[in-house]
Amino acid sequence: MMSAPRRPAGAPSRDRSDQQLAGSDAAVRRGTRRGFAALCLAIASMLVLSACSLPFLPQPTAKPTTSTVDPSIAASAPEGLEKYYSQTVEWSSCEGGMQCATIQIPMDYDDPDSADIELAAIKMTSTGTKKGSVLVNPGGPGGSGVDFVKDAGNTHFTQKLRTNFDVVGFDPRGVKRSSPVTCLTDSERDAAREMVFRKETDAGLADALAFNKSVADKCAEKTGPVLGEIDTVSAAKDLDILRAVVNDAKLNYLGYSYGTFLGSTYATLFPDNVGRLVLDGAVDPSISNEELTAGQARAFEKALRAYVASCQSQNQCPLSGSVDNGIQEIRELINAVEQNPQTAKDGRLVTGSEFVNGMYLPLYDDQSWPALTQALESAFSGDVSQMLRIADLGADRDQSGKYTSNSAFAFNAINCLDYPMVSDTAAMRAEEARLKQESPTFGSYFAYGGINCQDWPYQPKRTPAPVEYTGSEPIVVIGTTGDPATPLEWSQSLRKQLDNAALVTWEGEGHTAYGRSNTCVSTAVDDYFVDGKLPQDGLQC
Structure with missing residues (x-):
């Protein structure tokens, strides 16, 4: 918006x-x-x-x-x-x-x-x-x-x-x-x-x-x-x-x-x-357009750090260690999906791009951060279906x-x-x-x-x-x-x-x-x- x-x-x-x-x-x-x-x-x-x-x-x-x-x-x-x-x-x-x-x-x-x-x-x-x-x-x-x-x-x-x-x-x-x-x-x-x-x-x-x-x-x-x-x-x-x-x-x-x-x-x-x-x-x-893109890239990185800090301050968070460690865990997860796209429960393929699409949407509202936490927790366990569902919401x-x-x-x-x-x-x-x-x-x-x-x-x-x-x-x-x-x-x-x-x-x-x-x-x-x-x-x- x-x-x-x-x-x-x-x-x-x-x-x-x-x-x-x-x-x-x-x-x-x-x-x-x-x-x-x-x-x-x-x-x-x-x-x-x-x-x-x-x-x-x-x-x-x-x-x-x-x-x-x-x-x-x-x-x-x-x-x-x-x-x-x-x-x-x-x-x-x-x-x-x-x-x-x-x-x-x-x-x-x-x-x-x-x-x-x-x-x-x-x-x-x-x-x-x-x-x-x-x-x-x-x-x-x-x-x-x-x-x-x-x-x-x-x-x-x-x-x-x-x-x-x-x-x-x-x-x-x-x-x-x-x-x-x-x-x-x-x-x-x-x-x-x-x-x-x-x-x-x-x-x-x-x-x-x-x-x-x-x-x-x-x-x-x-x-x-x-x-x-x-x-x-x-x-x-x-x-x-x-x-x-x-x-x-x-x-x-x-x-x-x-x-x-x-x-x-x-x-x-x-x-x-x-x-x-x-x-x-x-x-x-x-x-x-290029300056807009750069500004947003920085802002989403900043928002991700705010999310990780909030997640790690709560009992149920799949991200361990410091904020930097938590960010690195997310990057490794994205890279794994990027290198080897995964199949969701509905049979659709989830690429690295679609996985990241699912991550973007909850960052628009901190009230939706718990949804990102649950989707990441499932993804770390090998199921990317929830992240795809969030990406679907963004795609209407x-x-x-x-x-x-x-x-x-x-x-x-x-x-x-x-x-x-x-x-x-x-x-x-x-x-x-x-x-x-x-x-x-x-x-x-x-x-x-x-x-x-x-x-x-x-x-x-x-x-x-x-x-x-x-x-x-x-x-x-x-x-x-x-x-x-x-x-x-x-x-x-x-x-x-x-x-x-x-x-x-x-x-x-x-x-x-x-x-x-x-x-x-x-x-x-x-x-x-x-x-x-x-x-x-x-x-x-």
């Missing part, structure tokens, strides 16, 4: 997803903010975790409504986009007592008359006197805001926020219900996760490139021309149309992980339309073998449009050497990300650059000291770039803060959204 690599989230906040392409295995970039509710309960479905008890706040049944945009808000439409800003939206009853709708948006903002696509949205209506709406993005890129609000809305957002605002989630263009990127069948995805490419060899790298090209060709064939229009700038323009159709003169927005990148992009494009923006677990938009694969999202494909497609990537063989091998030094456990799994986009059918649309925000409304940025997917220094950097902003820091472990941290953070966010009270810049929670 950047959730997002930037899924690294992101859960991440693009949440750790399966790596469908054969480049970097670090699809954690940015991360998706699944939230404690979704992640913890999902892992608890296979492991016994008493820490996953959650409060439930009832959601009243929402009646179907028709939303007509106020003429004064529709008048804010950029030239040529008037029909999108003034559209009438039908909100119908859907799962969980919420309302769902589809919003019309142009496929190509450079030629808005060429074709329309649909954006899926869900609304959890306010329980009191409504002050407006808060639009939410959980990260990725590739995370579903519809699923986030539907699955975690009743537990993730405070009663104060829900009383005063509609909470609106949406699937960004290219994601799940919104003109989704489509590439491989479920069986092909299973097969891709079992592939091993020895990219340190010329032959292995050539095989990886050939496989990537075959997947890219399928993505282009099955998705169509929208594949070239799912960049973050276009998604930020969609966000302004959403602001209008929910009848808000200013955008109120909560973005996690990659969602902070979407939010800061919006602030650059529409500074006068910024209302109250909270950017939690920030991505630094000024740094390159259910126990029947069905993949319930397209997050991995959307993640790669959006990144290829958002970031120029280094794909020169010598440079990638040099990067791998640096990553191994900075993150001895995970570094090699973050390397070779450049080949994911080398044969992509569309070229990048942006060059990394600092945010240029000129709006009068201050923005809140939140960072977490132990965030593995979006390290704290990225939030600190974004706050400086925005200038008109306040930074809140949570001293905790895991990815992002609001909804999983403490009352200091939730009070600061709620008072800002509801009462317009900007938290003290530099607030430590």
Whole structure:
């Protein structure tokens, strides 16, 4: 949640997803903010975790409504986009007592008359006197805001926020219900996760490139021309149309992980339309893809050390000796699986990459560390099935073998449009050497990300650059000291770039803060959204 690599989230906040392409295995970039509710309960479905008890706040049944945009808000439409800003939206009853709708948006903002696509949205209506709406993005890129609000809305957002605002989630263009990127069948995805490419060899790298090209060709064939229009700038323009159709003169927005990148992009494009923006677990938009990768590799190594120290302080821990000794035991276990992939109880092959994928996900939330302990304990005993099950959760694969999202494909497609990537063989091998030094456990799994986009059918649309925000409304940025997917220094950097902003820091472990941290953070966010009270810049929670 950047959730997002930037899924690294992101859960991440693009949440750790399966790596469908054969480049970097670090699809954690940015991360998706699944939230404690979704992640913890999902892992608890296979492991016994008493820490996953959650409060439930009832959601009243929402009646179907028709939303007509106020003429004064529709008048804010950029030239040529008037029909999108003034559209009438039908909100119908859907799962969980919420309302769902589809919003019309142009496929190509450079030629808005060429074709329309649909954006899926869900609304959890306010329980009191409504002050407006808060639009939410959980990260990725590739995370579903519809699923986030539907699955975690009743537990993730405070009663104060829900009383005063509609909470609106949406699937960004290219994601799940919104003109989704489509590439491989479920069986092909299973097969891709079992592939091993020895990219340190010329032959292995050539095989990886050939496989990537075959997947890219399928993505282009099955998705169509929208594949070239799912960049973050276009998604930020969609966000302004959403602001209008929910009848808000200013955008109120909560973005996690990659969602902070979407939010800061919006602030650059529409500074006068910024209302109250909270950017939690920030991505630094000024740094390159390679710098993002290095930052995450270091942060995940740091998070692993925090986990090992916590594990060794408890009675039931399979890791012995000092923290360094425990880390070394994990590295030896990973290496053993890397050299000799193992078979899980369901007959599927678990490679070193998939084993590491299973390790990433619990590091997004320290409440899920017991799940990692149990999976490691089983793996040391020769059974990798639990680690594969956790990897499946990150890949959105259910126990029947069905993949319930397209997050991995959307993640790669959006990144290829958002970031120029280094794909020169010598440079990638040099990067791998640096990553191994900075993150001895995970570094090699973050390397070779450049080949994911080398044969992509569309070229990048942006060059990394600092945010240029000129709006009068201050923005809140939140960072977490132990965030593995979006390290704290990225939030600190974004706050400086925005200038008109306040930074809140949570001293905790895991990815992002609001909804999983403490009352200091939730009070600061709620008072800002509801009462317009900007938290003290530099607030430590």
